[in-house]
Amino acid sequence: MKKLYYKLRINALGLLLISFVLGMVLNSCKDDDDALNASMQITAVYLENADSDVPDRQVEFARLGQLLRIEGHGFTGLKKVYINGYSCYFNPVLVSDNSFIVSVNKNVPTTEADPSVRNTIQLVKDSGSYIYNFTIRAAAPTITGISNCMPNPGEPIIIYGVGLEEVTKVTFPGGVVVTDGIISDEEGEYCQLNMPTGVSDEGGSLFVEGANGGAYSANYFNYKQGLLLNFDDAGSQGSWGSSSSMITAEDLESAVIGEGNTSQGNYCRIPLAKQLPISAGKNRIAEVWTAGNGVDPDWSTLGISAETPVSECGVQFEIYVPNEWSGSGFLKICCQNGFNGGEWERDCYNYVPWIVDGEEVPFVTTGWQTVTIPFSEFYKSKASSDAWTTFADVQATHAAASYCNFGFYFENSDVKLSNVTGNANDETEFASQAISNLEIYIDNWRIVPIQTPAYSDFPEDDSETTPAE
Template identity: 55%
Template sequence: MKQYILNKKYWAPLAFLGMMCCALLFTSCDNEDSASKSIAISKVFLEDVNSAVPDREVSFVRLGQTIRIEGSGFSGLKKVYINGYSTYFNVVFVSDNSIILTVSGDTPTIEAEPADRNTIRFVNDNTETVFPFQIRASSPTISSISNTMPNPGEKITVSGAGLTEINKVVFPGNVTVTTGIVSDPDGEFFTVTMPGGVSDTGGSIFVEGSNGGAYSPAYFNFKKGLLLNFDGSGSHGYWGTSTSMIQPEDLESGTIGADNISQGKYVPHRPARIASFDAAKNRCTEVWTAGNGVDNWRAQLTPYIPANTALDQVAFQFEVYVPDAWKDSGFLKICTINNFNGGEWTGGCYNYVPWIVDGKSVAFQTTGWTTVTIPLNKFYAWSKEAFTFETVLAYREAAAYQNFGIFFENSDVKLKDVTGNDSTVEFPSKATSVKVYTDNWRIVSLNTPTYNDFPN
């Protein structure tokens, strides 16, 4: 009788314990089932709250982006490796049918091991699944082109970021190049040969590589914007017999430069008749367009660059060739009208001093003809406020002398005038015999088409 009472007394706790053991046993079995279940992927979606399509099915993802992966078998997931990189995920965002995760900015792309590249690997206790999926770095960008008006057959260098494994370049006029493209492994530049048949109206170049596509500013081969090329586009203006005035007989036409060579006639800013420039001299030489009654920027340019274009989207562009080291002294003054005596760091002009780099005098030299791009909002008169192209057009139209020109100056240079920042550093001028050549003066658009990974 006593034994019966004892059994009855402990029956309920023992029964509860038994049920707990069974529950744990079943849970363990479920976890083992989940851990051994293979994962299947059906779709991948980009999660972007700022997009018109915030949940979009995609075939690739960029570093830093968030994706939602649909499929089955995600319960019990232990690890995720993207391009071989262990990627954090929050278990709160994991169900058996989906997982949400963000691709780390530290994920390798082209530097990933070949077997890991463009893969997402899902690992649980007993199985793993490798899903092929393209992983891209940040969107590529183009910051500059070594020569934007090259001869056909010449190589150019396109610089920027994310320019890895470029496999296609489309030039204005829809001229496509897919061979002979050499990319920098770090994506900072690539080289390509200028094809024939590129449109004289010019525009942007479009490139495509492992990180996607990118456009350049719309300044490539824009011959409609030529102000003066000394070969029939624009008119060379000259007058008087002063030593400083570049006359037609001062122009040169011999082939000079390597890689990108000269194109017909060009201007030497120290012509052969001048052995050297003395120190502390302004307006050492000057070369002009014809000006009044000939130059008409509004008629020539506004069909391509509207007058209401923001001035930071319009630039003066030219090619320069400097065969020997240029440093310590001398600069080019670019004048939007003929109203300067020399030495100015104000008004509608800009002083080009390429040998000052990071506050120091550094030798500037080119192996061939290189493009220089100066946005018009860098000209001193328009550098402090936001203006439009109309401001420059009206400024020229109101001028008594509408010639556009370039001086070679050889006066002292104050660093604060170059940078716009306070500084006591000054570069005293020296006598110089440097050779500086320019050609293909033009006004161009800096408008850059927007490339969208997912055009609507």
């Protein structure tokens, strides 16, 4: 009887244990099913960047190529992650019900994405899908140049760069903001708008905001405190002797010329019509100067610190060339009146705009456009000894000259490509030609800073210049 009792008791315990195990399995399966069938929700998105001071930062947008950590719930069983409609990689082994990591593929479309999926993250699993609105941007935009840095109010400005899609706001020096009438290139290579009134004469950077975020230009826009000569009310023109090459104040012109960006008062044609035609192999055909010693401003008063590297300051002027200039001739920009002509050395720079990437390309403009040449491009900065490294060096060379005028020559000698590129292996030589008809106009000579303020997506954590102030 006892044996039967124990046998029944053992069987009962076995059944209880089996029931318990089965219950656990069934509950576990139910929990798994519940997790798989649970609705999904994203509550926060974090940018993962080990190189940042904030390696796990909650964000409201992301850029192509960045790594994101997604927080929320219901992620068990996640099968696909689509960003702007593009399938992006995540490791399913590292998915928990509340978090996972996904990489924003560099091929994800941004402004070109279908409007129905643009700026969205879509999660997909067997039980359904979930869409979360989240801004996706391409790489941070950059500004590479500005068509005219000293335009008249109302005249067009073209801002060149990369990633300038859908620009909605441009802030000018002095805090002047433009949001209307901005035309953006679909490829993001430029945007265009008109010069507003009230822009500060102290100059500064343009700050552009668009679909891909913000970008600064170099800080030389409308930089009038660096003016050396504008042939009107800034600086003094000098002339001397009886040389046929000298351009005097009586030779200046003032008729309004140029389309879009027009002339501003008096300006200089170089060479003059009366100096044409020009024979091949001739230098110092035409020259125009500031007044020089005792009259020109001290270059230390132009608003640029002495410690500024020569790559971050330079010469700027406007030029208008209505007919094609090609094959012969160049402008020599002289930091002193101490050149005989033909030099590719010392404190000058030869401007040859019709040579592009080693090839002859006709140069022509429809209106006045800005030319910017850093002092690092002047031959003195490339010298084998006693080379310029800072603006203090530039100032010292200019101040020590016997005749510290600033000016331009027009020259027409042969041009070696190696002199233009600085590469001794460029053996091409452009032989000078006779020139019978050429129109080149210049104005607004100035020394400018060429520094681009840093821009951060997260200014609250990083030092950043306030836009255009």
